[in-house]
Amino acid sequence: MQNTSYVALSRQMTMARELELVANNIANAETTAYRGERMMFTDFLYDPSDAPKTHFARDVAVVRNLAQGRPIETGAPLDVMIEGDGYFQVETPFGPRYTRNGKFSTDVDGRLVSVTGDPVAAAGGGTITVPLNDGPIRVGADGTVATDAGPVAQIAVVNFESEYLLRKTQSGLYATDAEPQEVEEPKIVQGMIEGSNVQPVVEMTRMMSLLRAFEAAQNVIDTEHDNQRRAVERILRQA
Numbered sequence: 187m188q189n190t191s192y193v194a195l196s197r198q199m200t201m202a203r204e205l206e207l208v209a210n211n212i213a214n215a216e217t218t219a220y221r222g223e224r225m226m227f228t229d230f231l232y233d234p235s236d237a238p239k240t241h242f243a244r245d246v247a248v249v250r251n252l253a254q255g256r257p258i259e260t261g262a263p264l265d266v267m268i269e270g271d272g273y274f275q276v277e278t279p280f281g282p283r284y285t286r287n288g289k290f291s292t293d294v295d296g297r298l299v300s301v302t303g304d305p306v307a308a309a310g311g312g313t314i315t316v317p318l319n320d321g322p323i324r325v326g327a328d329g330t331v332a333t334d335a336g337p338v339a340q341i342a343v344v345n346f347e348s349e350y351l352l353r354k355t356q357s358g359l360y361a362t363d364a365e366p367q368e369v370e371e372p373k374i375v376q377g378m379i380e381g382s383n384v385q386p387v388v389e390m391t392r393m394m395s396l397l398r399a400f401e402a403a404q405n406v407i408d409t410e411h412d413n414q415r416r417a418v419e420r421i422l423r424q425a
Contacts (some may be wrong), residue, residue: 194406196242219286220382222251255383264290269373272343275307283359309340325376343372
């Protein structure tokens with residue numbers, strides 16, 4: 187009989203962690219280029235030789251929603267958005283990192299940098315330095331950065347064989363040991379950034395559903411506890 191409580195408890199533990207994910211998704215519904223996350227579950231089969239098999243719930247991974255976030259028009263010349271697949275590459279003190287956040291600016295040396303102040307990588311290698319006195323900065327659909335003096339460099343857009351292997355690191359950047367591949371025909375939109383792909387209404391509905399399921403599991407545990415208590419009381423009365 188105790189297995190019923192253990193199974194319900196295992197489900198509660200996975201739901202508690204999923205609730206944390208949902209709460210984090212809601213908190214980042216307005217975070218630039220944030221991608222919502224889901225938890226992947228599986229059954230853990232306990233198969234003793236002298237008792238019935240029991241299935242426990244177990245979370246095995248966090249899966250990122252790779253759908254593109256909603257476009258947000260800013261009109262800022264250094265705000266750029268990737269349409270379709272790919273990531274911007276930035277050079278950090280810890281090595282290359284990847285992001286969909288195209289809210290760029292220039293530092294005091296004229297380098298194109300991300301919101302974290304890290305230089306943005308150029309296609310073919312190196313970083314991008316924009317002459318600050320050569321007129322307005324334009325970014326072409328292929329990522330080419332240009333001024334009135336002509337093209338300066340092309341923003342690198344890279345992708346990976348499996349985006350799910352990207353690990354989230356600090357400041358919303360991603361890291362991976364996989365080798366990046368430059369996207370041959372990137373699609374860049376100037377004056378826009380990619381918003382979060384989280385849908386708050388969906389996440390709120392999911393949170394309410396999880397809370398109801400959590401309460402149902404708690405009721406199972408409470409009922410099982412009451413049954414065991416009554417069984418012990420009957421045994422004591424007959425002793």
